[in-house]
Amino acid sequence: MPSLKDIKNKIKSVGSTKKITSAMKMVAASKLRRSQEKAEAARPYSSRLEEMLSSLASSGTSGEGVIQLLTGTGKDERYLIVPVTADRGLCGGFNSSINRETFKFVKSLEGEGKSVQLLTVGKKSRDFFNRIMKDKIVESFADFGSTGAGYDIALEISNKLQNFYFDGQFDKCIIVYNKYVSAITQEVTQQQLIPLDISQPKKISNEKDEKDNSIYIYEPDEETILKDLLPKNVSIQIFKVLLESNAGEQGARMAAMDNATRNAGEMIDNLTLVYNRTRQAFITKELIEIISGAESV
Amino acid sequence: MATISFDLVSPEQLLFNDEAGMIIVPGKDGDIGVLPRHSKVLSSLRPGRVMVYGENKNLLKSFFVTRGFVEINPEKCIVLAEGVNEMSDLDKSSIQQQIQELESGASDSSKEELAIAQSKIAALDSTFYEKL
Numbered sequence: 518m519p520s521l522k523d524i525k526n527k528i529k530s531v532g533s534t535k536k537i538t539s540a541m542k543m544v545a546a547s548k549l550r551r552s553q554e555k556a557e558a559a560r561p562y563s564s565r566l567e568e569m570l571s572s573l574a575s576s577g578t579s580g581e582g583v584i585q586l587l588t589g590t591g592k593d594e595r596y597l598i599v600p601v602t603a604d605r606g607l608c609g610g611f612n613s614s615i616n617r618e619t620f621k622f623v624k625s626l627e628g629e630g631k632s633v634q635l636l637t638v639g640k641k642s643r644d645f646f647n648r649i650m651k652d653k654i655v656e657s658f659a660d661f662g663s664t665g666a667g668y669d670i671a672l673e674i675s676n677k678l679q680n681f682y683f684d685g686q687f688d689k690c691i692i693v694y695n696k697y698v699s700a701i702t703q704e705v706t707q708q709q710l711i712p713l714d715i716s717q718p719k720k721i722s723n724e725k726d727e728k729d730n731s732i733y734i735y736e737p738d739e740e741t742i743l744k745d746l747l748p749k750n751v752s753i754q755i756f757k758v759l760l761e762s763n764a765g766e767q768g769a770r771m772a773a774m775d776n777a778t779r780n781a782g783e784m785i786d787n788l789t790l791v792y793n794r795t796r797q798a799f800i801t802k803e804l805i806e807i808i809s810g811a812e813s814v
Numbered sequence: 815m816a817t818i819s820f821d822l823v824s825p826e827q828l829l830f831n832d833e834a835g836m837i838i839v840p841g842k843d844g845d846i847g848v849l850p851r852h853s854k855v856l857s858s859l860r861p862g863r864v865m866v867y868g869e870n871k872n873l874l875k876s877f878f879v880t881r882g883f884v885e886i887n888p889e890k891c892i893v894l895a896e897g898v899n900e901m902s903d904l905d906k907s908s909i910q911q912q913i914q915e916l917e918s919g920a921s922d923s924s925k926e927e928l929a930i931a932q933s934k935i936a937a938l939d940s941t942f943y944e945k946l
Contacts, residue, residue, distance in 0.1 A: 555826070558826060558827040558828060559825055559826065559827075561821070561823050561828055562823045562824065562825050562894055563825075565823065565885065565892055565894055566883075566894060569856065569883065569885060569894075572856075573856075667826070668825045668826055671825075732854070733854045733855060733856045734853060734854060734855045734856070735855075735856050735857070736841055736842060736843055736846075736855060736856070736857035736858075737842055737843050737857075737858070741842075741858065742856060742857070742858050742883070745858045745881075745883070746858075746883065749896070753825060756825055
């Protein structure tokens with residue numbers, strides 16, 4: 518049986534934990550709003566770019582060089598997987614679900630006899646894969662600071678990816694990230710970055726194109742624009758993923774901290790009940806002792 | 815007079831979203847002046863000035879963009895730019911300093927940055943299009 522003092526100490530420590538988690542929750546909530554705004558601000562750019570790209574891609578060019586970002590290398594042997602996690606923990610299953618999914622994906626690809634490499638984004642995936650499959654990691658990006666990754670980092674990652682691609686180090690690049698669905702739900706999503714998967718953006722722009730079918734004048738010409746557009750699209754896609762992941766992280770942390778705060782509150786209630794009962798029992802015991810002492814006199 | 819709606823978007827934010835009387839964008843093959851009911855054009859951009867005019871051909875705003883694309887259709891003109899500065903935010907002396915630092919670099923990326931910095935200076939010096 519713990520003494521009164523033990524229980525009191527425990528209540529106090531749970532109380533201070535509760536203070537921390539509720540502060541973290543509020544911080545995450547305000548950061549969530551900011552990263553949502555950021556993600557929103559980036560949307561017009563990426564959606565316009567996708568529309569442009571899909572109207573160009575249907576013209577069906579083929580060839581060497583940059584165009585391979587669209588057409589692929591024609592092989593399906595080597596994969597580069599890009600797991601995107603946060604730098605920091607305490608956000609529920611946010612990081613571990615990405616790591617688990619990536620691990621499963623890598624194993625299944627290897628089961629099919631493909632070779633797999635990893636480019637990790639975020640401290641948590643770097644640390645995780647450094648422990649279990651260090652030899653597969655070709656590059657790691659981490660430490661984005663408290664505001665999350667900016668466009669410059671997306672650009673850096675995309676340049677690195679394209680260097681690897683044109684060096685012939687992989688045929689397909691797939692990014693695994695947490696898609697932001699709502700403040701409390703994130704969805705682990707796999708998206709093929711290289712070669713470009715144009716089936717998605719096409720769907721969005723179709724309705725508009727049908728109404729307005731007149732032809733664009735291309736300056737300088739379609740192929741040159743496409744060659745400019747493709748590398749840019751890779752960095753924009755990465756940027757979008759980083760923003761979504763950042764918003765998701767804040768959302769996940771907010772939910773996790775909300776839970777923790779609630780649990781701490783419950784724990785304090787229970788402990789207070791035990792404390793009061795123990796105290797009451799103690800008083801009753803003393804009273805009985807006094808009364809029985811008085812009776813015996 | 816009719817107006818055309820003009821959007822200037824960078825990856826990080828929407829910088830301009832309003833009606834304009836005319837826009838001049840630095841197309842890869844030369845500057846393009848966009849008036850309302852322009853025919854449909856898709857062009858890539860070179861580093862240079864994007865000038866936005868009001869209905870009376872008064873200069874509303876001018877931006878410097880480094881690379882990007884423009885999509886023009888009769889009602890709308892959209893500039894997707896990678897790096898955007900307002901012309902008034904550019905500081906000549908710091909760019910010149912940057913040029914001096916970059917001139918010693920030999921890598922491809924520093925050459926590219928040098929070209930951009932030089933076109934910034936050129937854009938600052940030129941008074942073209944400022945009065946129509």
